[in-house]
Amino acid sequence: xxxxxxxxxxxxxxxxxxxxxxxxxxxxxxxxxxxxxxxxxxxxxxxxxxxxxxxxxxxxxxxxxxxxxxxxxxxxxxxxxxxxxxxxxxxxxxxxxxxxxxxxxxxxxxxxxxxxxxxxxxxxxxxxxxxxxxxxxxxxxxxxxxxxxxxxxxxxxxxxxxxxxxxxxxxxxxxxxxxxxxxxxxxxxxxxxxxxxxxxxxxxxxxxxxxxxxxxxxxxxxxxxxxxxxxxxxxxxxxxxxxxxxxxxxxxxxxxxxxxxxxxxxxxxxxxxxxxxxxxxxxxxxxxxxxxxxxxxxxxxxxxxxxxxxxxxxxxxxxxxxxxxxxxxxxxxxxxxxxxxxxxxxxxxxxxxxxxxxxxxxxxxxxxxxxxxxxxxxxxxxxxxxxxxxxxxxxxxxxxxxxxxxxxxxxxxxxxxxxxxxxxxxxxxxxxxxxxxxxxxxxxxxxxxxxxxxxxxxxxxxxxxxxxxxxxxxxxxxxxxxxxxxxxxxxxxxxxxxxxxxxxxxxxxxxxxxxxxxxxxxxxxxxxxxxxxxxxxxxxxxxxxxxxxxxxxxxxxxxxxxxxxxxxxxxxxxxxxxxxxxxxxxxxxxxxxxxxxxxxxxxxxxxxxxxxxxxxxxxxxxxxxxxxxxxxxxxxxxxxxxxxxxxxxxx
Amino acid sequence: xxxxxxxxxxxxxxxxxxxxxxxxxxxxxxxxxxxxxxxxxxxxxxxxxxxxxxxxxxxxxxxxxxxxxxxxxxxxxxxxxxxxxxxxxxxxxxxxxxxxxxxxxxxxxxxxxxxxxxxxxxxxxxxxxxxxxxxxxxxxxxxxxxxxxxxxxxxxxxxxxxxxxxxxxxxxxxxxxxxxxxxxxxxxxxxxxxxxxxxxxxxxxxxxxxxxxxxxxxxxxxxxxxxxxxxxxxxxxxxxxxxxxxxxx
Numbered sequence: 001x002x003x004x005x006x007x008x009x010x011x012x013x014x015x016x017x018x019x020x021x022x023x024x025x026x027x028x029x030x031x032x033x034x035x036x037x038x039x040x041x042x043x044x045x046x047x048x049x050x051x052x053x054x055x056x057x058x059x060x061x062x063x064x065x066x067x068x069x070x071x072x073x074x075x076x077x078x079x080x081x082x083x084x085x086x087x088x089x090x091x092x093x094x095x096x097x098x099x100x101x102x103x104x105x106x107x108x109x110x111x112x113x114x115x116x117x118x119x120x121x122x123x124x125x126x127x128x129x130x131x132x133x134x135x136x137x138x139x140x141x142x143x144x145x146x147x148x149x150x151x152x153x154x155x156x157x158x159x160x161x162x163x164x165x166x167x168x169x170x171x172x173x174x175x176x177x178x179x180x181x182x183x184x185x186x187x188x189x190x191x192x193x194x195x196x197x198x199x200x201x202x203x204x205x206x207x208x209x210x211x212x213x214x215x216x217x218x219x220x221x222x223x224x225x226x227x228x229x230x231x232x233x234x235x236x237x238x239x240x241x242x243x244x245x246x247x248x249x250x251x252x253x254x255x256x257x258x259x260x261x262x263x264x265x266x267x268x269x270x271x272x273x274x275x276x277x278x279x280x281x282x283x284x285x286x287x288x289x290x291x292x293x294x295x296x297x298x299x300x301x302x303x304x305x306x307x308x309x310x311x312x313x314x315x316x317x318x319x320x321x322x323x324x325x326x327x328x329x330x331x332x333x334x335x336x337x338x339x340x341x342x343x344x345x346x347x348x349x350x351x352x353x354x355x356x357x358x359x360x361x362x363x364x365x366x367x368x369x370x371x372x373x374x375x376x377x378x379x380x381x382x383x384x385x386x387x388x389x390x391x392x393x394x395x396x397x398x399x400x401x402x403x404x405x406x407x408x409x410x411x412x413x414x415x416x417x418x419x420x421x422x423x424x425x426x427x428x429x430x431x432x433x434x435x436x437x438x439x440x441x442x443x444x445x446x447x448x449x450x451x452x453x454x455x456x457x458x459x460x461x462x463x464x465x466x467x468x469x470x471x472x473x474x475x476x477x478x479x480x481x482x483x484x485x486x487x488x489x490x491x492x493x494x495x496x497x498x499x500x501x502x503x504x505x506x507x508x509x510x511x512x513x514x515x516x517x518x519x520x521x522x523x524x525x526x527x528x529x530x531x532x533x534x535x536x537x538x539x540x541x542x543x544x545x546x547x548x549x550x551x552x553x554x555x556x557x558x559x560x561x562x563x564x565x566x567x568x569x570x571x572x573x574x575x576x577x578x579x580x581x582x583x584x585x586x587x588x589x590x591x592x593x594x595x596x597x598x599x600x601x602x603x604x605x606x607x608x609x610x611x612x613x614x615x616x617x618x619x620x621x622x623x624x625x626x627x628x629x630x631x632x633x634x635x636x637x638x639x640x641x642x643x644x645x646x647x648x649x650x651x
Numbered sequence: 652x653x654x655x656x657x658x659x660x661x662x663x664x665x666x667x668x669x670x671x672x673x674x675x676x677x678x679x680x681x682x683x684x685x686x687x688x689x690x691x692x693x694x695x696x697x698x699x700x701x702x703x704x705x706x707x708x709x710x711x712x713x714x715x716x717x718x719x720x721x722x723x724x725x726x727x728x729x730x731x732x733x734x735x736x737x738x739x740x741x742x743x744x745x746x747x748x749x750x751x752x753x754x755x756x757x758x759x760x761x762x763x764x765x766x767x768x769x770x771x772x773x774x775x776x777x778x779x780x781x782x783x784x785x786x787x788x789x790x791x792x793x794x795x796x797x798x799x800x801x802x803x804x805x806x807x808x809x810x811x812x813x814x815x816x817x818x819x820x821x822x823x824x825x826x827x828x829x830x831x832x833x834x835x836x837x838x839x840x841x842x843x844x845x846x847x848x849x850x851x852x853x854x855x856x857x858x859x860x861x862x863x864x865x866x867x868x869x870x871x872x873x874x875x876x877x878x879x880x881x882x883x884x885x886x887x888x889x890x891x892x893x894x895x896x897x898x899x900x
Contacts, residue, residue, distance in 0.1 A: 065784040080706060081771050083811055084714040100791070136787070143787035145780045145840045147804035154794025172804060178713055179807060186779035193775040201768065224760055253708040288679055290686045293710045394712065397735045400681070463784045511696045513689070557701050562663065563761040565704055566696070 005630055009540070009585050013632040016270070016621060020425035020469075021125040026642050027107075030129040033425060037472035045070035047478050049233035050470070051218055053205045053260050055082035057177070057455060058438025059239030060184035061462030067191030069467060071474075074231060075188070076203040076220055078255055078568070083185040086241060086253040087458060090177025091298035091391065092161065093169035094141075094455040096134035101158055105166040107131045114453060115643050117163040117343050118418070118446020119595035119611065121273070121619070124642055125425055126443045133464040134456055138170055140463055144183040148172050161451035162299055163343035163650070169452045174298050174391045180455055184462070203229075204568065205260045206499075207492040208236065208267045208434065209482070215264075215434035216482050219492045221500075223568060226561035228496055230489055234477040235433045235470060238264060239462070242417035242439040244277065246576045246583065247528075248520025250414040251283060251296040257572035258579050261421050261440050269429040270621035270634060272442035273419035274579065275587035278449055278596050279529050280415030281347035284398055284408075285367040294413040295398055297370070298391055299451040302340045304375035304384070305408070307331050307347075309368050313358035319369055319407050330354055338650040345448045345596045345609070346650060348412035352529050353607065355411075362409040371407035412529065416454060418445040418596065419586075422621040422636075426469035427461060430621075435470055437461035442619070447595025500560050503570045508553030512570045515550050519543065519573070519580055527584050532600045536588040540581055547577040582622055582631060589633065592616045604647075613645050652678045652743040656691070658703055659750045661759050668759065670748065680739040684727065685710060685717060687738055704762040710734040712875060715810035718817070719763050720750040725814035725873040732812065732875045752813050754822035756860045767813050769859040770827060776855035777848040778831040780840050799837050806833035808876040815870035815878075821862030826870035828852050829882035832889055846893035849886060 005011060022032040040048065048071050052063045055077045067073045079085060097110035110131035115122055138156070142148065149157040149171050158167040172179040191197040202223040209217035209232065217232035240260035244250035265271045282297045308329045310322055330350055332339045342350075351368050354360065361367045376384050381404065385392070392403050399409075420442040427435050427443070438458040445453065482489065526539025550573070558564040593602040593609035594616070602610045619636040654675050661668025678687055685707050692702035708716040712735040721727030727736045741747060749763065757765040809830035816824050832849050835841030841848075864883060871880035 061784070068783045079708060079714075079716060080767055081715075081811065083771075084708055084716050086709060086714070088714050089709045089711055098790070135790075136785075138790045139787040140782070140784060142790040142793075143780065143782040143840055145803070145835050145838050147800050147807050147834065147838070149804075150795055150797045150800040152797050154796050155791055172807075175713065175808065178810075179804075182807065186774060187782075187784075189771060189775040190779045190781065192771075199771075201771075253714060254710060255708050287681045290679065290682050290690055292683070292686050292689055295711045394735070397712070397729075397731060397737070398683075400737070400739060467784065511693055513693060555696060557696060557699065563704055563764065566702060 007588070010589065010630045011632045013623060013634045016634045016636050018123065018125070018424045018636065026124060026128050029125050030132055034468050037469060038475035040471045040475050042070055046072060048072065048474050049074065050235050050237060051076070051231060051233040052237045052239060053218065054085060054239035054241060054440070055185070055188065056085035056087035056239060056241055056438060057181055057184055057458030058462040059085065059237070060181065060188045061459050062237055062239060062437055062466050063197055064184060064187035064191050065463055065467045066470070067188070067194065067196035070196065073191070073197040074233065075197060075199045076205055076218070077201060078204045078223060080201050082188055082199060082201070083182060085181065086256050087181045087455070088178045089253065090455055091174045091296065092300040093159065093171035093176045093452040094137065094180060094459070095161070095168050095450070095452045096138045096170060096456065097131055097168060098135050098138060100156060101167045103166045105168050109166065110134060110168065112643060113164045114444070114450060115446065116648060117450040118448050119609065119648055120446065120613070120617070120640065120645050121276070121594050121638065122444055122446030123638065124640060129465065130444050130457060130460050133460045136464055137456060137459045141180060141183055144187065146172065146179050146183045159300060160303055160341060162302060162341045162347065163338070163450045171300065174300070174388060177455060180459065184459070205240070206263065206496045206571065208264045209489055209492050210267050210431060211482050211486060211488045214432045214479065216479070217489070219496050221496070224563050226559070226564065228493060230484060230493060232482045234474060234479050235435065237435045237437060237466065238421065238440050239437045240440050242420065243576070243579060244414045244417055246519065246580050247414040247523045248516050249286065249291060249294050251280060251294050254293060257575070259572050259575045262575040262579055264421060264429065264431065264434060266624050267431065268624070269431050269434060270422040270623055271419070271582065272422035272619050272621045273586065274583045274622065275527065275590065275597055276418035276447050276595065277414055278344055278416040278418060279348040279412045280344055281351055281412050282370060282410045283413035283415070284395065285362055285411040287363070295394065296413070296415060297395060297408060297410060299344065301370060301388060301391060304379070304387070305340070305370040305372050306374060307340050307368055307370055309354045309359040309361060319361070319371070328354070328359070335650045342650045343448055343450060348529060349598060351412055367409035367411045369407035370410045372403065373407070376404065416449055418442065418447060418449055422619070426472065427466050428469070428473065433473060435466060437466050447597055499571065500567065502551070503554065503556050503567060503574070504560060506551065506554050506556070508555045510553050511555055512566055512573055515546065515554060516569070516573045516576070518546055519576060522546065523580055523583070527580070527587050530598050530600050531587050533588065536584045540584045543577065543581045543584065550574065550577055585631060586620055586622065590616055590620065611647070617645070652680065652738070652741070654678055654741060654744070655746040657746065657748045658763070660703065660762055663761055664758055678738055680737070682738045683710070683734060684721070684736040684738065685734050704764050706764050707734055713810060715812040718752060718812045718814055720752065720817055722748050725752070725817040726875055730873065730875060732810070735875070752817035754816045756822065756824070757813060757816060769861070770811050770813065770824070772859060773824065773828055773852055773855045774831065777844065777851040778835070780835060781844060793839050795838060803834045803837040806830045806837070806878060806882050809878050810876050812875065814873045814875065816861065818869040818873040819862065820867060820869065821865060823864045823870070824856050824859070824861040825864035825883050825886070826874065826878055826880070828856050829886035830878045833882040833885045836885065836889055845889060849889040849893050853890065
């Protein structure tokens with residue numbers, strides 16, 4: 001480790017490597033790893049306990065599959081039912097390289113598109129594996145009875161998503177996430193009935209228990225009684241989702257939070273690429289101060305909707321009265337090859353640019369049109385209803401406007417976080433026995449995720465990857481029983497209780513939400529769609545000041561021993577206040593633009609993200625620096641042996 | 652706009668609850684109903700009063716977490732979820748009564764929050780296809796007629812919010828159970844367990860204390876996901892068929 005602080009903000013430590021990916025040709029790595037890992041015989045699996053945090057696509061599919069294998073699985077989630085995890089809200093679809101359309105798709109093409117879409121900041125090994133198992137996911141889901149869209153011949157329908165030129169997205173109207181999650185949820189409930197899985201609803205993980213360097217359990221709070229409980233196991237799986245809510249306004253559900261991941265980070269798990277966040281181009285614009293969340297309009301709408309703004313600045317005419325030659329279909333103009341289906345990061349920045357030019361529409365000029373008039377004329381209204389009916393209904397419900405009559409207004413919003421806990425090829429974090437799956441890990445999407453790839457990754461991790469890799473770790477178990485009075489357990493329980501008392505005891509003047517909103521504004525302004533050195537430095541100072549104020553002046557009413565929703569939120573916001581700073585430091589240190597991370601100092605002449613592969617072709621994995629200590633950066637070099645590193649082009 | 656809220660406040664399952672009146676001013680028509688409650692809670696917190704507890708999460712009508720009875724109607728005056736209801740559905744000067752779902756199998760936890768764990772147990776009793784991970788055939792091995800897939804989807808759209816139970820004078824969960832029976836029964840993958848599924852899910856529904864269905868139809872009238880009432884006919888059809896010994900698997 002270098003002794004000195006870099007920029008006064010962080011230190012650099014030893015580089016790290018993904019040591020589990022076998023050094024064989026790409027296409028043989030996964031099968032080689034599965035064969036090379038130790039197995040656990042069926043009669044020994046029932047002696048092994050696995051804790052799973054979260055029941056989204058990754059957590060529910062992992063819990064169900066590990067239960068089917070015969071392990072003792074205990075599942076915790078803060079919602080009242082496993083079916084409510086935020087995966088339920090994913091709309092558009094799930095990718096798989098089935099090549100059912102005979103349009104040249106293949107495992108290699110899905111791999112290629114995903115690495116390129118991620119702007120060459122993801123691992124080749126992981127992404128190739130993702131593409132390899134993608135077809136199995138569709139098979140599995142169909143067998144579970146997922147009602148995917150079908151053609152009249154009875155076979156599965158496909159559509160296109162951003163950043164690709166094939167149709168490989170499987171969907172169930174605009175409710176694909178819902179249907180996939182219900183399939184995984186039903187598989188999980190089947191294991192509950194079979195006795196292999198125990199579920200604890202309304203329980204939130206507040207600490208990870210690490211004993212002798214291994215993850216051995218969790219401390220959870222029963223959100224109904226307030227009781228602090230200790231649960232011990234042989235391995236812990238985090239499937240606790242992403243951290244978009246650090247921005248307060250995002251498309252995530254209100255409860256989505258970083259706490260499980262952040263607690264693990266503070267216990268020693270490295271946090272990778274925290275600044276890689278995805279701003280989704282098609283969300284309903286903000287309507288007022290009281291706004292609590294932003295609603296996504298699925299990217300699938302870009303298949304048929306055309307995005308435009310008026311050519312002239314400040315044109316406030318009814319959009320239907322603006323003639324064609326006074327409209328700027330700016331994506332079709334600038335990116336003729338991909339048109340409205342460019343990747344999300346590019347579409348978002350393009351929207352910001354035209355709004356910055358004063359050509360935005362709607363209140364405050366923060367919006368662009370997504371217009372279906374041509375699609376309705378071409379396909380007929382019925383066909384549009386069949387494809388997008390529920391999305392149109394949702395839009396009308398929220399805005400009070402009818403998108404069949406007037407164009408939708410959309411604007412970018414934070415949607416997904418590519419960063420997350422660092423994991424190796426086995427999806428194991430830097431704490432042995434702690435595995436991380438789904439959006440909570442960092443591994444597959446690089447600096448930008450392609451549409452319909454989140455569902456693919458969540459289910460790949462949960463159904464097919466983790467159940468094949470966790471055996472290797474568990475084959476050394478069962479590990480020694482940890483007594484409930486073990487110092488590590490006592491310390492974890494005490495720290496949770498102290499924190500709750502501190503939050504309740506402050507009795508200050510400002511509500512939890514007021515802090516959360518202020519943090520969100522800081523993050524959006526300083527660490528949002530466009531980042532600069534000065535802006536990030538200022539953001540860090542603001543976050544530090546806000547964090548001090550939070551602990552001195554937060555007001556949380558009620559008691560610890562009851563359902564207390566303000567207390568739940570307070571703990572989550574406290575962790576966001578630490579994460580936000582690390583995101584800014586990560587964004588500051590990465591002096592290049594890539595994918596969703598756009599540094600104003602690093603752009604091409606026409607304003608596209610300009611990577612710096614010589615200096616930054618690595619994963620930035622951060623180690624917790626302790627209370628006031630600076631975080632330590634560990635670099636994992638990225639090697640591209642199967643894809644040529646080049647500047648992305650969607651023109 | 653100005654409104655008067657009468658909200659059910661109840662400390663916990665053991666204590667009795669009561670309606671408490673709150674006067675609100677400056678309510679925007681573009682706010683969602685839950686955002687209106689957020690603002691109320693901020694004001695209560697500022698005054699040192701405990702905020703109102705209510706379940707919510709996605710706020711886009713799909714997770715099924717939210718749900719309160721508004722002026723006697725589950726999810727209120729629009730056929731949507733509470734989170735998708737906007738204040739433009741109300742008029743200046745309105746008095747709005749807000750209560751939790753009322754049904755014995757959904758005991759109140761606090762204020763507007765109820766325990767809907769019974770729904771999970773009904774699913775665990777048979778609301779699935781028994782296929783282990785890795786055991787699936789090629790997705791195109793079994794074509795499914797589009798009409799069947801669409802019908803399955805329509806029933807599978809259920810979000811599990813519990814409005815059907817709250818609306819039913821008998822507190823029956825029939826629409827919830829029937830949606831899953833219809834979804835899986837419409838697909839070839841659901842056939843092997845079809846007869847057993849309807850029996851075990853109904854047994855669980857009864858064991859949870861839900862009332863019987865008397866075909867009133869309030870459930871479908873409030874269902875935000877538009878699950879059709881005819882799913883209950885399908886359930887009854889499947890149940891009758893399952894009782895014919897030769898058809899029972």
